[in-house]
Amino acid sequence: MNIPNTSKPRIVIIGGGFAGISCIKQLQGQDAQLVLFDRHNYHTFQPLLYQVSTAGLEPDSIAYPLRKIFRKNKDFHFRLAQVTKINAAENIVETNIGPLKYDYLVIATGTRTNFFGNEEMEQNSMAMKTVPQALDIRSLMLQNIEDADKTEDPEARKRLLNFVVVGGGPTGVELAGALAEFRKGILENDYPELEEEQMHVHLVEGMEKVLGSMSEHASKKAQQFLERLGVEIHLSTQVKSYDGKLAVTESGKEFATETLIWAAGVTGNPVAGLKEAVYVEKSRRYRVDRFNKIEGYDTIYALGDIALMQTGEYPNGHPQVAQPAMQQGKALGKNLKRKLNNKSMKPFEYTDKGSMATIGRNKAVVDIKKLRFAGAFAWFVWMFIHLWFLVGFRNRVITFFNWTYSYLNYDRAARLIIRPFKKN
Numbered sequence: 226m227n228i229p230n231t232s233k234p235r236i237v238i239i240g241g242g243f244a245g246i247s248c249i250k251q252l253q254g255q256d257a258q259l260v261l262f263d264r265h266n267y268h269t270f271q272p273l274l275y276q277v278s279t280a281g282l283e284p285d286s287i288a289y290p291l292r293k294i295f296r297k298n299k300d301f302h303f304r305l306a307q308v309t310k311i312n313a314a315e316n317i318v319e320t321n322i323g324p325l326k327y328d329y330l331v332i333a334t335g336t337r338t339n340f341f342g343n344e345e346m347e348q349n350s351m352a353m354k355t356v357p358q359a360l361d362i363r364s365l366m367l368q369n370i371e372d373a374d375k376t377e378d379p380e381a382r383k384r385l386l387n388f389v390v391v392g393g394g395p396t397g398v399e400l401a402g403a404l405a406e407f408r409k410g411i412l413e414n415d416y417p418e419l420e421e422e423q424m425h426v427h428l429v430e431g432m433e434k435v436l437g438s439m440s441e442h443a444s445k446k447a448q449q450f451l452e453r454l455g456v457e458i459h460l461s462t463q464v465k466s467y468d469g470k471l472a473v474t475e476s477g478k479e480f481a482t483e484t485l486i487w488a489a490g491v492t493g494n495p496v497a498g499l500k501e502a503v504y505v506e507k508s509r510r511y512r513v514d515r516f517n518k519i520e521g522y523d524t525i526y527a528l529g530d531i532a533l534m535q536t537g538e539y540p541n542g543h544p545q546v547a548q549p550a551m552q553q554g555k556a557l558g559k560n561l562k563r564k565l566n567n568k569s570m571k572p573f574e575y576t577d578k579g580s581m582a583t584i585g586r587n588k589a590v591v592d593i594k595k596l597r598f599a600g601a602f603a604w605f606v607w608m609f610i611h612l613w614f615l616v617g618f619r620n621r622v623i624t625f626f627n628w629t630y631s632y633l634n635y636d637r638a639a640r641l642i643i644r645p646f647k648k649n
Contacts, residue, residue, distance in 0.1 A: 226323040228302055231258045234565055237318055237325065239308050239496065240333035241268050241291045244529030244550035246616075248331055249295060251558020257565060259301045260327075262320060266291055266305050269356055270615055272547060273624070275396060277359040278486075279403035280367070280411075280640035281631060284356045286624045289616040308334075311498035313522060319498075329561060332511065332519075333528040333554065336491035336545060349469040350487040353396065362486060364644040366404075369483055371642075373423075374416050384481045386424040389472055391464050392488035393430030394438065395582040398447055400488060401428040402584035405454035410635035426456045427480060431463045431489070436590070438544065439580050443590035446599035450584040491545060493531050505533055510542060515572035517557045528553045534573065547614070548578055583607045586632065 234257045238245045241263040249259055270287040277284050295301040310319040311332075317324050338352040351362050366388070373385035390401045408424045428435070428451065434444045435451070435458065451458060463475045464485075472480040493509030503520050504511045510533035512520045517532055519525045529550030533542040543549035552575060560570040579593035581603065589604035591597075608628065615621050631637060 226304065226320070226325055228260060228304070228325055229258075231300075233258045233300070234328040235260060235326070236329045236331065236561060237262070237327040238331045238333060239263075239318070240335060240531075241265070241303075242271075242333060242335050242529065242550065243547045244335075244554040245331070245333035246291075246294060247551045247554025248333070248528060248558040248561075249301070251555055252561060253295065253298045253301070255562050255565060257300070257561075259295075259298065260325065261291060261295075261301070261303045262306050262308050262318070263291060263303070264305070264307055265355075266303070267356075268294065268616055270611075270620075271354070272611060273615075274353055274356070274359045275400040275403055277356065277639075278353055278362040278366070278400065279407055280363055280637040281403060282624060282627055283639045284360060286620055286627065287615070288356055289620060294616065308496055311496050311525070313499060313525060316524065328524065330525045331528060331557065332496060332525065332531060333550075334494045334496060334531050335550075336530045337494045338487060339490040339492035340487065341490065343465075346464070346467055346487060349467050350391070350485045352487055353400070354491075360644055362484075363639075364642050365484055366407075367640055367642045370412070370416065370419075370424075374418055380481070382423065384470060384483045386419070387427070387480060387482035387484070388425065389427045389429060389464075389480050389482045389485045390488060391429045391485065392490065393428055393432065393435035393458075393460070394488065395436065395580075397428060397430070397486075397488040398435055398451065398582050398584060400486060401426055401456045402451060402454060402588065405451070405456050406585045407637060409454070411637055411640065415640075426454075427459060427482075428456050429459045429462050429464055429474070429480075431461065433461050435460070436582060439582070439590065440592045440597055442597040443580070443582070443592050443599065446590050447582060447584055450588040450590075450599075454585055454588075491530070495531065499525070508533065508542070516560055516570050517553055517573060526557055528557060536575075539575070543575055546580075549575055552576065581607050581610065 237260045239262050267288040273287045276282040292303050306320040306322045308320050340347040369385040373382045390397045404426045413421050436444045436447050465475050466473045467485050511527040513527050513532045513534050517526045530545040556573045581591040583589040587601040587604050589607040590599045591603040612621050
């Protein structure tokens with residue numbers, strides 16, 4: 226694998242998401258060798274993936290090379306690889322480019338889309354967890370609009386201009402709002418043969434409200450904003466089948482569509498090799514103690530979405546969003562430094578900094594402790610927070626420029642079909 230031999234403790238991190246990079250940042254300067262494995266050579270700012278999907282941003286605005294983040298650390302080593310198995314008995318990580326021995330192992334592999342065992346849905350719908358998937362959605366969306374513009378079959382045009390988003394959490398709400406704004410700002414200008422009213426955006430949610438994890442105020446405001454944008458909301462509705470052209474719900478309601486985006490849930494993405502008892506079967510998250518150490522293992526830790534830390538306030542674990550991942554990564558990095566310096570570790574304490582979601586131009590909802598606000602001010606707060614946490618000064622500047630341009634011109638500059646993704 227060509228990782229230099231070392232007499233220093235070797236800390237191996239699997240996953241370059243929020244949790245993984247937060248942990249490594251705390252360990253920089255420590256007398257240890259740091260090795261990061263990831264399937265991609267970049268960190269993805271996942272909260273803005275939906276904007277790549279809807280032609281608001283190019284992917285290089287929300288992605289940043291992992292090597293560049295840590296280039297000043299002379300004993301940091303990145304390898305583009307797939308971790309296949311953990312041999313805990315011998316402290317070895319097995320990958321598709323060879324094995325590597327570790328002293329401490331940090332698993333920060335995040336989540337993958339959960340289709341709840343529905344193979345037909347997995348085969349025919351679109352997921353949005355990675356940059357390639359977001360680009361696929363963008364290409365499919367634009368290809369379908371192009372096909373609708375040239376077809377003379379009214380039923381085919383209806384399917385092509387029907388967009389169904391399944392899942393009313395933050396991802397689904399933000400995606401539905403962005404699609405509705407695309408219709409308003411682009412369709413009438415770029416496609417004069419199509420009527421704006423011909424494009425429909427449906428948001429399907431199994432619960433009785435959207436944004437179920439946020440406050441009642443945020444949920445109601447978000448629904449109002451979506452309805453003003455023309456999004457058709459279907460609550461207490463579950464999609465049971467989708468063959469690529471027709472989606473059918475449990476109640477028998479049908480949606481003729483060639484674009485169904487699945488944002489209805491995630492599940493843990495564990496690595497093979499550890500005892501099955503250490504993760505919860507339903508969520509596939511590793512059980513960890515207050516120091517993020519996986520139960521039954523002294524040198525293996527889990528962070529963020531893949532970690533299930535049960536506390537009195539969070540009996541089902543912390544929310545699977547960026548803030549807990551970043552805070553756990555930072556805390557574990559500090560604790561590993563303490564451990565290497567023969568100091569006692571400190572238990573993790575989560576600070577809830579609030580939740581937010583944007584629905585569109587001047588439309589967002591924010592929950593911060595007991596504060597609840599929505600509208601234009603919430604939208605500016607949402608923009609500031611997301612710009613602040615983007616990795617890299619260049620990414621912040623480009624994203625801010627794109628948002629300013631879109632705000633002034635009601636335009637989506639990144640509406641390029643660059644992937645031959647159209648399904649047969």
